Amino acid sequence: MKNYKEKLKDITTFIFDYDGVMTTGEVLVDGNGIPLRSSDVKDGYALQLAVRLGYNVAVITGGYSVSIEKRMAMLGVKDVFVRSANKVEVLERYMKTNDLKPEQIMYMGDDLPDYPVMKIIGLPVCPADASPEIKDISLYISNRNGGRGAVRDIIEQVLKAQDKWMKDFACYIW
Numbered sequence: 001m002k003n004y005k006e007k008l009k010d011i012t013t014f015i016f017d018y019d020g021v022m023t024t025g026e027v028l029v030d031g032n033g034i035p036l037r038s039s040d041v042k043d044g045y046a047l048q049l050a051v052r053l054g055y056n057v058a059v060i061t062g063g064y065s066v067s068i069e070k071r072m073a074m075l076g077v078k079d080v081f082v083r084s085a086n087k088v089e090v091l092e093r094y095m096k097t098n099d100l101k102p103e104q105i106m107y108m109g110d111d112l113p114d115y116p117v118m119k120i121i122g123l124p125v126c127p128a129d130a131s132p133e134i135k136d137i138s139l140y141i142s143n144r145n146g147g148r149g150a151v152r153d154i155i156e157q158v159l160k161a162q163d164k165w166m167k168d169f170a171c172y173i174w
Contacts, residue, residue: 005161012100013056013106014047016109016151017111018068021146021151023038042152044075045152047155103122110134111130119137126140127145127150
């Protein structure tokens, strides 16, 4: 069985939960009842770089707000599945549509709704502040918390393993 470092070379697809992975997990509500989330710009940079390099990048989340879709659209992430009550069904549809095998997929989750999906894919990973059950099934636990660089951490590791990190094009925003 491959260790997680060896599995990095097989990854063509990044899939993330949103709240608690791309955000700190705190949700503030403005005066109009609109939820506000905090995210890390370095995570955003890594996401848009992965998109530019041709990786499949997707979000599967049970949550919803317009800000999720707008943030992902800004970064070039087109596959955003919100209000996903059954993440396994969404994942299986996504895999079929994109002709993906489990070993090509990295999924980062942080809490129990991510558990069934993480048992299916090839590289389950999580932020440092994930729930104990998610940490137990993760092949890699970032030293960064959700919304504080965990997304950047795993994308950077994959790109380094595939010799795509710090190439000339990486230093420009398109």
